[in-house]
Every structure is written in C-alpha cells, then in structure tokens.
Amino acid sequence: MATERKSALEEKDGVLQPDTINTSYIEKLKSKRHKQPSTEDLISGILKGDITALSRAITIIESKNPAHFEKANTLVTNCLPHANNSIRIGITGVPGVGKSTFIEVFGTHLTGLGKKVAVLAVDPSSSLTKGSILGDKTRMEALVKDPNAFIRPSASGDSLGGVARKTRETIILCEAAGFDTIIIETVGVGQSETAVHSMVDFFLLLKLSGAGDELQGIKRGIIEMADLIAINKADGENLRSAKIAKLEFNRALHLYPKKSSDWQPIVLLCSAIKNEGIGAIWEQIQEYTLLVSENDYFQKKRSEQNKFWLIQTIEDHLKSNFFNNKEIKIALEIQLQLIEDHKTTPFAAADYLLGLRFEV
Amino acid sequence: MATERKSALEEKDGVLQPDTINTSYIEKLKSKRHKQPSTEDLISGILKGDITALSRAITIIESKNPAHFEKANTLVTNCLPHANNSIRIGITGVPGVGKSTFIEVFGTHLTGLGKKVAVLAVDPSSSLTKGSILGDKTRMEALVKDPNAFIRPSASGDSLGGVARKTRETIILCEAAGFDTIIIETVGVGQSETAVHSMVDFFLLLKLSGAGDELQGIKRGIIEMADLIAINKADGENLRSAKIAKLEFNRALHLYPKKSSDWQPIVLLCSAIKNEGIGAIWEQIQEYTLLVSENDYFQKKRSEQNKFWLIQTIEDHLKSNFFNNKEIKIALEIQLQLIEDHKTTPFAAADYLLGLRFEV
Numbered sequence: 001m002a003t004e005r006k007s008a009l010e011e012k013d014g015v016l017q018p019d020t021i022n023t024s025y026i027e028k029l030k031s032k033r034h035k036q037p038s039t040e041d042l043i044s045g046i047l048k049g050d051i052t053a054l055s056r057a058i059t060i061i062e063s064k065n066p067a068h069f070e071k072a073n074t075l076v077t078n079c080l081p082h083a084n085n086s087i088r089i090g091i092t093g094v095p096g097v098g099k100s101t102f103i104e105v106f107g108t109h110l111t112g113l114g115k116k117v118a119v120l121a122v123d124p125s126s127s128l129t130k131g132s133i134l135g136d137k138t139r140m141e142a143l144v145k146d147p148n149a150f151i152r153p154s155a156s157g158d159s160l161g162g163v164a165r166k167t168r169e170t171i172i173l174c175e176a177a178g179f180d181t182i183i184i185e186t187v188g189v190g191q192s193e194t195a196v197h198s199m200v201d202f203f204l205l206l207k208l209s210g211a212g213d214e215l216q217g218i219k220r221g222i223i224e225m226a227d228l229i230a231i232n233k234a235d236g237e238n239l240r241s242a243k244i245a246k247l248e249f250n251r252a253l254h255l256y257p258k259k260s261s262d263w264q265p266i267v268l269l270c271s272a273i274k275n276e277g278i279g280a281i282w283e284q285i286q287e288y289t290l291l292v293s294e295n296d297y298f299q300k301k302r303s304e305q306n307k308f309w310l311i312q313t314i315e316d317h318l319k320s321n322f323f324n325n326k327e328i329k330i331a332l333e334i335q336l337q338l339i340e341d342h343k344t345t346p347f348a349a350a351d352y353l354l355g356l357r358f359e360v
Numbered sequence: 361m362a363t364e365r366k367s368a369l370e371e372k373d374g375v376l377q378p379d380t381i382n383t384s385y386i387e388k389l390k391s392k393r394h395k396q397p398s399t400e401d402l403i404s405g406i407l408k409g410d411i412t413a414l415s416r417a418i419t420i421i422e423s424k425n426p427a428h429f430e431k432a433n434t435l436v437t438n439c440l441p442h443a444n445n446s447i448r449i450g451i452t453g454v455p456g457v458g459k460s461t462f463i464e465v466f467g468t469h470l471t472g473l474g475k476k477v478a479v480l481a482v483d484p485s486s487s488l489t490k491g492s493i494l495g496d497k498t499r500m501e502a503l504v505k506d507p508n509a510f511i512r513p514s515a516s517g518d519s520l521g522g523v524a525r526k527t528r529e530t531i532i533l534c535e536a537a538g539f540d541t542i543i544i545e546t547v548g549v550g551q552s553e554t555a556v557h558s559m560v561d562f563f564l565l566l567k568l569s570g571a572g573d574e575l576q577g578i579k580r581g582i583i584e585m586a587d588l589i590a591i592n593k594a595d596g597e598n599l600r601s602a603k604i605a606k607l608e609f610n611r612a613l614h615l616y617p618k619k620s621s622d623w624q625p626i627v628l629l630c631s632a633i634k635n636e637g638i639g640a641i642w643e644q645i646q647e648y649t650l651l652v653s654e655n656d657y658f659q660k661k662r663s664e665q666n667k668f669w670l671i672q673t674i675e676d677h678l679k680s681n682f683f684n685n686k687e688i689k690i691a692l693e694i695q696l697q698l699i700e701d702h703k704t705t706p707f708a709a710a711d712y713l714l715g716l717r718f719e720v
Contacts, residue, residue, distance in 0.1 A: 073708055080702045165707050172705070221581070223615070251608075252615050255583070306699045306706045313710035318678045321718065339666045342440045345532070346666045347525050348433055350673035358681065 039071050043078045049178045051150060061169050062155045076169050079176035084302070086175045087289055088182045090196040092222070093206030098232045099185060102206060102272040104140045109278050110181055111148040118179040119143065120170055122186045122196050123154035124163045150179060161316050164195045168309065171199065197225045198305055201298060202285055205229045207249070209242030209269075223249070224256050227265050228284055234269035235276065242269050261297045263288055322357065331356060399431050403438045409538045411510060421529050422515045436529050439536035444662070446535045447649055448542045450556040452582070453566030458592045459545060462566060462632040464500045469638050470541050471508040478539040479503065480530055482546045482556050483514035484523045510539060521676050524555045528669065531559065557585045558665055561658060562645050565589045567609070569602030569629075583609075584616050587625050588644055594629035595636065602629050621657045623648055682717065691716060 037045070037056065045053025061072045093099050107117045119140075143149045155166035171182050186196045197203050205226035223229070229249050234242035249267045259265070266284065270277030292298040322328060335349035344352075397405070397416065405413025421432045453459050467477045479500075503509045515526035531542055546556045557563050565586035583589070589609050594602035609627045619625070626644065630637030652658040682688060695709035704712075 076705055077703075077708070080705065084702065169705065169707070224581075248611070248615075251611065255608075255612050303700060307696065309706035310695070310699065310709050310713075313707055314682065314714060315675075315679060317710070317714050317718075318682055319675060322674065322678055335670070336667065339670065340663060342444065343437075345436055345440065345529065346669035347529070347673055348437070349670050350677070353670075354674060354677050358677075 039074050042075060046075075046079060046173060046177045047082060051177075054150065054173060054177045055152075057173055058152060058170050061173070062166050072169070076172055079172050083172040083175035086171075086180045086182050087202065087285065088171060088184065088200040089285065090184050090186065090193075090200035090203045091206060092186050092193050092196065092204075093232075094208075095187060097206045097208050098272050099187070099206055100140055102230075102232055102270075103183060103185060104143050105272045105275050105278055106281070107140075107143045107149055107183065108146065109275075109282060111143075111146050113282075115181045116148045116150075116179045117143075117146075117181045117183060118150045118152070118171075118174040118177075119183045119185065120152050120167055120174070121154035122160075122163055122167050122184060122192050124160045124192060150174065150177075159316075160191055160195055161313070163192075164199070164309075165313070168199050193222055193225065198308055201292070201301065202227050202288055204281070204285075207231050207245065209234045209238040209245055223252055226253075227259075227261075227263060227288060228281065229253070229265065229267045230270050230277070230281055231267065232270055232272055235271035235274050239269075261288075261292050261301070262295055263291055325357065327356060328353060399434050402435060406435075406439060406533060406537045407442060411537075414510065414533060414537045415512075417533050418512060418530050421533070422526050432529070436532055439532050443532040443535035446531075446540045446542050447562065447645065448531065448544065448560040449645065450544050450546065450553075450560035450563045451566060452546050452553050452556065452564075453592070454568075455547060457566045457568050458632050459547070459566060460500055462590075462592055462630075463543060463545060464503050465632045465635055465638055466641070467500075467503045467509055467543065468506065469635075469642060471503075471506050473642075474508075475541045476508045476510075476539045477503075477506075477541045477543060478510045478512070478531075478534040478537075479543045479545065480512050480527055480534070481514040482520075482523055482527050482544060482552050484520045484552060510534065510537075519676075520551055520555055521673070523552075524559070524669075525673070528559055553582060553585065558668055561652070561661065562587050562648055564641070564645075567591050567605065569594045569598040569605055583612055586613075587619075587621075587623060587648060588641065589613070589625065589627045590630050590637070590641055591627065592630055592632055595631035595634050599629075621648075621652050621661070622655055623651055685717065687716060688713060 037053065042053045042057045042060075046057055057075050060068050060075060063072070091099060091103065103119055107119060110117050140151060144151055152170065155163050155170070167184065171184075174182055182200075184196050184200055186192045203225050205222060205228070207229055209231050231242045231245050231249070246267045246269060253265050253267065268277060268280055268284065270281060272278065289298070292301070323332070331353055335344065335353060338344040339346060339349055397413065402413050402417045402420075406417055417435050420428050420435060423432070451459060451463065453462075463479055467479060470477050500511060504511055512530065515523050515530070527544065531544075534542055542560075544556050544560055546552045563585050565582060565588070567589055569591050591602045591605050591609070606627045606629060613625050613627065628637060628640055628644065630641060632638065649658070652661070683692070691713055695704065695713060698704040699706060699709055
C-alpha cells in the first residue's frame with residue numbers, strides 16, 4: 001500500500017504512488033449500502049411492476065446466505081396474495097432443438113398480444129462459472145429489450161430440489177409483479193423435466209423434425225407429460241420428414257390413456273426461425289386453458305402441485321437427514337457388501353440401519 | 361355338554377348325547393403341535409426340496425405375528441447362500457388377457473423341459489376374504505398337479521411394500537428349494553407392476569389381440585418396462601387384428617431409447633389356449649439370459665434391485681414414521697389449508713412441519 005510518509009530523516013520526496021484503494025468506489029458502495037431498499041420497498045416495488053425491485057427480490061430468494069432466508073420468506077409471503085393470476089408454461093427439448101429461438105419468437109408473439117411474459121429456467125447443472133441455459137441472453141435479443149418481457153437465468157444450486165424451490169418462489173414474485181404468462185424452460189437434465197412439469201399448467205415438448213431414428217432419443221416419460229408436441233424447424237427440406245414425425249408422435253400419444261385434464265395432447269409443426277406456426281401453438285394453449293378452467297382441472301392441478309411440493313420437500317429432508325448421517329453412511333456400505341455376499345437381505349439390512357437411529 | 365350322570369335320584373337313563381368336543385381332533389392338534397418342525401428342520405427340508413417344508417416356511421414369512429419375525433429372518437438368512445440360481449420372470453396383463461391360462465401352459469412347457477417352476481403372485485388388493493389372483497387354483501389344474509411346479513397365492517398385506525417384501529423373501533426360499541424358474545404374476549393394481557419389475561430379471565407383458573382402441577388401455581410406463589410383449593389369444597378370427605397390434609406395439613417400442621441391458625424388446629403372438637407360440641417366448645427369454653449373462657447386466661441388475669429395496673424400505677419407514685405422527689397429521693391439514701388460502705407456500709409449510717420434529 002502506498003502512503004505519503006513525513007519524517008525528519010527524509011531526504012527526498014518519493015514519487016506518489018497511485019492509491020490502490022479506489023476511494024470513490026468505496027463511497028459508491030457505501031451510498032449503495034445505505035440505499036439498499038428495505039423488504040417493504042421491494043414488495044411495494046414488485047406490486048407496482050418495478051423490474052429492478054423484482055430482480056433484487058429474486059436475488060435475495062436465490063441467496064445462500066442464511067441472513068437472507070427470513071427476508072426471502074417475507075417477500076414471498078407478501079407477494080402470495082397477488083400471485084397465481086397467470087398461465088405457467090413449461091418448455092422442454094433436447095439441446096439443438098431451438099429452444100432459445102422458439103422462446104424468443106413465442107415470447108415476442110405474446111407481448112405483441114399485450115401479454116407480460118416472464119421467462120425463467122430450471123437447470124440444476126448451471127452455476128455461476130458454467131453459465132445456464134438463459135445465461136447467454138444474446139440469444140434472445142429482441143425479448144431482452146422488450147419492456148413487457150422479463151428474462152431470468154436459472155438459479156444455481158447444488159440440488160434440483162433447491163433450484164426448484166427458488167424457481168417456484170420466483171414464479172410467485174413474477175406473478176405479483178403483473179406477469180401473466182410465465183415460461184419455464186428446462187433442458188432434459190436428470191429429473192428437471194419432472195420438476196418443471198410439477199410447477200406448470202401446460203407442458204410443451206419441442207422436437208426436431210426428422211423421422212425414424214430421430215424419434216429414438218425421447219427420454220422415458222416425457223411424451224406422456226406433454227400437452228403439446230411442437231416439431232420445430234419444420235421448414236424447407238425438413239418439412240416432409242416433419243410431417244412424418246407428426247404422424248408418429250400422434251400415434252405415440254394415442255398409446256396413452258386419456259389425461260385427467262380431459263385434454264387430448266396434439267402435435268403441431270412450427271418453424272421458430274421463420275415465425276411459422278407460433279400463433280397456432282398459442283391458440284392451443286388458450287383452448288387448453290378454457291377447457292381446464294371450465295372443468296376445474298386448472299385449480300385442482302395447482303392444488304395438487306402445492307401438495308406435491310410440500311410432501312416432496314419434507315421427504316427430501318427426511319432422506320438427506322438419514323442418509324447423510326455419518327454413522328449411517330458407514331453402516332450402509334457394510335450392509336450393501338453383506339447383501340452382495342448373500343449374507344443378508346435388503347429388508348434385514350434396512351431393519352438394521354433403521355434400528356441405529358430409531359426404535360423399530 | 362352331555363355327560364353320563366349317576367345319581368340316586370335318577371329314574372331313567374337319559375339318551376347319550378354326542379360329544380360336542382371332538383377329542384380325537386384335539387389329540388391330533390396336540391400331536392401336530394408337538395410335531396411342529398423346528399426352524400432347522402424347515403431349512404434342511406427346503407434345501408432337500410421338500411415342498412411341505414417350503415410351504416410352512418413361507419407361511420412363517422407371511423405371518424403378521426411378531427413372534428414369527430425372528431424365525432422368518434433365520435429361515436431367509438440360511439436359505440440365502442443357496443438362492444439366486446434362477447431366472448425370475450415377471451408376468452403382467454390386464455384381467456381378461458388370459459394370464460392364468462398362459463402361466464398354466466407356459467409353466468407346463470417349462471416343467472416338460474425339466475425345469476422346476478415356482479409361480480408366485482404380487483397382489484396387494486388380495487386378502488383372505490377376497491382371495492388373490494392365484495387363489496383359484498382350479499384355473500391351473502395341470503400345473504397344480506405337476507410335481508415340478510409350486511404355486512403360491514399372493515401374500516396378503518396392507519401395503520404393497522409389505523407384500524413385496526414377503527414375495528422377495530419367498531423367492532429366496534423357492535430358489536433354495538431348487539426352483540430354477542420363478543414366475544411372478546401381477547395384475548395392474550397401483551404400483552404392483554413397478555414392484556414386480558424391481559424383483560425380476562425379465563418382464564413379460566401380456567396383451568390381448570385387437571388393434572386401435574384396445575391399445576389405449578396401457579398403463580403409463582408399462583410398455584417401457586417390458587422385455588417382451590406377447591399378444592395372447594392370437595388365433596382364429598383374432599389373428600388379423602393381433603398382427604396389426606404387433607405392428608403398433610413394435611412401433612411403440614421403438615419410441616423408447618435402448619435399454620441398459622442392450623436388449624431390444626420384441627413383440628410375439630401366442631395363443632395359450634391352443635398352446636401356440638409358447639416355445640418361442642421361452643426361446644426369447646433364453647436369448648435374453650444369454651445376452652445379459654455375457655454383458656454382466658444380469659448380476660448388475662440384481663445388485664441394483666437389492667440396493668433399490670434396501671433404500672426403498674428405509675424411505676418407506678422414514679415417511680410413515682413422520683407422516684403417521686399424530687401432531688404432524690393435524691399440523692399438516694392446517695398447513696395445506698393455509699396453502700390453499702395463499703397464506704403460505706409449500707416450502708415454508710414444509711420447513712414449519714419439519715421444525716416440529718427436527719431442528720431445521
């Protein structure tokens with residue numbers, strides 16, 4: 001650190017070194033600290049639709065700092081009564097299917113209709129260093145600049161459960177801020193599709209045009225979750241194969257029993273890059289909303305989702321609490337080896353392990 | 361109770377009434393009690409292939425009397441080193457598909473090839489009063505009389521977990537008794553197919569001939585579990601529609617990614633009642649066994665199944681232990697109502713409930 005020294009022994013003035021502490025920055029930081037809005041300010045900001053307040057509140061929700069947990073709860077609890085007035089749409093598809101382009105064009109279509117669109121992501125693999133699905137916002141140039149759109153990358157977290165919780169709470173904040181269309185993007189990593197399916201009203205599966213072998217890559221269970229399959233890049237030379245794919249997917253959809261929503265999932269062709277077929281997809285989502293509002297499935301599903309997340313969160317905690325216990329970890333390895341050696345059964349081993357922590 | 365009375369007041373002999381207590385029966389019962397074989401006797405009996413000992417041991421395993429639990433554990437632990445030398449085949453299909461006839465013909469085919477066949481069932485809906493899938497043994501007349509076949513109805517139990525445990529342990533006893541082919545039948549009740557899939561090496565789905573609408577009834581996820589789909593009753597006038605169904609199922613199977621066993625599931629036609637196509641099914645199972653023995657998937661899958669049942673049993677206990685707690689039950693209802701009223705979130709509610717029993 002360079003400082004000016006005054007001393008009787010001094011013969012010559014030294015050269016003044018530049019201060020390595022940027023005092024103006026510190027001043028700025030200090031003033032910012034003073035200006036850090038209160039939770040009340042953030043809430044009233046969100047309810048007024050202030051995007052800066054919304055962003056800051058989401059940052060608090062995503063924070064891993066325990067000091068922020070209570071603040072986050074206050075934010076969510078106060079936004080809750082103003083939430084729930086939206087359609088939540090999940091969008092999934094393998095990398096390369098054109099999700100970013102689709103969401104850009106689809107979102108712009110919706111804001112053009114007067115909608116307020118929030119785009120979130122669930123990507124447990126993302127982190128600050130690795131970036132997330134929506135991290136590269138340059139891929140959604142038009143939507144980023146759109147005043148009626150709000151784009152937020154995936155929360156980073158160690159577990160899908162953590163990311164899911166933060167996303168669910170972010171949805172509430174976005175809805176309280178007046179966003180009436182929530183799009184939640186996910187890439188098929190682990191169980192993230194199931195998590196997203198459990199937090200949306202409508203689930204859209206994006207597929208690539210192309211028949212035969214290209215159909216093979218479908219992850220188990222995804223087709224049955226879909227309310228609509230949109231075959232993207234259905235243009236030019238792809239159009240023929242896209243039509244074949246449409247037939248095949250329609251057949252596949254008919255293999256499943258009727259959904260409890262009474263909705264019959266359909267397959268549509270689209271080309272996001274040419275802005276073709278986008279309006280038809282939105283029309284189907286509106287038809288769906290009409291159907292499930294009339295037959296009360298919309299509210300029923302949201303109630304079930306709430307119950308699901310409540311139970312899921314508790315179960316996750318019970319499991320991690322047990323299996324992360326040091327004694328259990330060691331004993332479990334030993335029991336697994338005994339099972340391999342045909343010296344005990346899984347059930348006897350379970351009884352033994354439970355006995356270490358409970359009176360069974 | 362009629363007894364002979366001798367008295368000075370007696371004027372006339374009464375008519376001797378038949379004794380309402382069958383003393384010879386009581387004697388028999390007493391001698392039987394004395395003869396009740398020891399656990400050691402049962403084990404050595406099982407290892408000699410004694411069916412009576414096997415049946416009695418299974419009854420002890422199925423017993424809900426806590427006094428039998430330790431005996432059951434001893435039985436299983438001692439049979440374990442002699443178990444595991446079999447192929448375990450799961451068979452499922454909706455009622456009416458002809459499961460009983462199929463198993464009768466299939467099992468007789470196998471004993472004809474020198475196999476020893478045990479037929480078990482997983483049917484959590486069964487109880488002593490309601491009877492179980494295999495309860496009506498008259499439907500498998502030939503197999504019941506076959507000295508190389510052993511048929512045992514489903515254990516009755518309150519929970520699928522309980523029935524599954526008893527069936528898994530019964531498999532061990534049957535294998536120790538020398539049965540090299542274990543058939544486990546299930547009807548699609550709740551999650552029973554998933555449970556059976558998790559305890560067998562090969563999963564066979566029986567379907568009815570008939571195309572189009574008849575395909576609709578497939579329960580989600582069943583097709584992807586199947587290693588082979590056999591379309592039964594493919595005879596006479598049904599043959600044409602059975603061939604169409606075969607095509608459709610083959611298409612459906614190709615929609616799923618390759619199995620980790622490297623086995624490509626296939627669709628075959630059969631007619632159990634006409635004994636047609638049964639040999640071909642067994643040949644496929646043998647081909648499968650060859651493949652998964654060579655690529656080590658056979659052992660890998662059994663290890664994974666063991667781990668699955670260990671973890672599953674522990675998790676089931678953790679959950680029931682928490683959610684069956686009286687205080688939690690009441691608090692859970694209150695929290696669910698608060699969620700419905702948008703006064704709390706599922707996550708805050710979970711934190712609260714966990715806090716009642718743990719330090720969160």
